[in-house]
Amino acid sequence: MMNSVARATHEHNGRKSAGPTALITPINGGLGSVVSISGDRPQHIPDTRPVKLSIKNLVVGYLDNQSGQTTVAVDKVTLDVREGEFVSIVGLSGCGKSTFLNAIAGLVKHQYGEIRVNDQLVTCPGKDRAVVFQKASLLPWRKVGRNITYGLELSGMKPAEAREKASYFVNLIRLNGFEHHYPHQLSGGMQQRVNLARALACDPEVLLLDEPFAALDAITRELMQNELLELCEKVGKTVVMVTHQIDEALLLSDRVIIFSSRPAHILDDIRVPFPHPRKGHIKDSEEFRGLMSRIWNIIEGNANIGGGI
């Protein structure tokens, strides 16, 4: 099976650690390495991959036009995402995780703290990041091919050149043959694949996914999750995904970050121990279900304290 260099490095970094609140469950990884789950980030064995996305003390608030008051959506969040890492953010709806993602995208201004991609400060949208929103939002008058190259064209590339550059991803996401269809001729799942291809074609340093499959039906969603899993293992991108589905987060990610109810801060940062390449059926395993209920308990506990529901 294919595995990127970044993933391979990650495998070797499988580590054992224990934190005060850790629920230690030794798992026999597919490659024979023993990995453990921990609520804390490991301190004694450092991850050697360079930090791709670094967020320090991020505070995002916005002015409510009706009440005239400032609402704090994200409260002092600090997070490092390393190269090739897939990080998911889960939390109650309205907790500020989408705002957080929009801030990384540069679409929402932050009031305090800093966001860096490859050590470069983020102040506005840029070529180093690409976002996949929940709604496919394809330009309806453009055929699939030119929708995929839209991001590249916006960065000043000629359509022909952009097509060339995008063709790799068209093949990878199995959209070849659909380039001359209009978006309305495609199913919701296919539209979302075009959306994904549009983001990947830009070859961003960090890929941001904002509940990418939430608008799809349950079956399509499962299929797309498996497809994204395979895709990410192939291209080894650094990904930050916001989702409501805990199973989706666990299946796809290397780390799951749990956000509190608004204003959002990090409740827990859970390392997902399953080795790559993963298959969709790991969802049936005991460990997977254990992790799911653990994450759920944390979210639920927070909701009860904050009265968030």
Next chain:
Amino acid sequence: MRKVTVLPKSKVAKREKIINLLLGSSVIILFLIGWELLFQCKLVNPLFISSPSRVVFAEIAIIKDGTLLKHFLVSAKEFGFGYLAAIIFGFPFGIMLGWFKLLKASFGPFIAALQATPRIALMPLFIIWFGLGITAKIVVVLLSAIFPLIVNLQVAMSTIDPDLVHVARAYGAGRWQIFRSIALPTSLPFLITGLRLAAGRGLLGVIVAEVFGGSEGIGYMIEYAGSTFQTDKVFAGVLVVAVIGISLDVSLDRLGRHFDRWRSDTAVH
């Protein structure tokens, strides 16, 4: 799968189209027969109503002696310049009104007031200002055609999908890029609708303006024929105007369909 479901649908649509065409044309034919009978049986003074056959003869006569061509060219020139000017000014102005909220707030009421004023009532003023030549008529066409364009393009800008703008911004698009890649394509169907409405209004404007005053153009030809009791020639002129109007509308509709292929309800693959 798709083709199997689409084909019978288009067949049904085709049959419906033929039936509609038959129904529509039979009413027109019946009307013409009735008209001809009314004339032939001398039920009404022939001077007042003429007859389809006499209209056809009059039509042939004005084509043969070149009167129609002469007047047509004048009217076409007036309409063409006025319509073009309406597009040149109306298109960017309508877009800007929709794009910049402050501009809409400032100019909106003024435009609404102008639009409510019957332009043709200002014709005496235009004659004083511009004389009886073609300039006054061009101004009337311009003022008649510009408002549907302004209003439609302004509405077009308000129908821009905010999600698309959000995506464009996420990919780092600037205002100009958002305008070019999203606002302009969105405005296209509205532009076509505006152009169709503007063509109708402009045509009406040019004919009425010529009837009002002047010495050439199809409107003048109709007015002159009327005042000299040549009813067949009046109808011949009206027929020409109707044919021009319909062909303008149909060709603009065709153009619109061409640009509308991406829409789910018109696209057939």
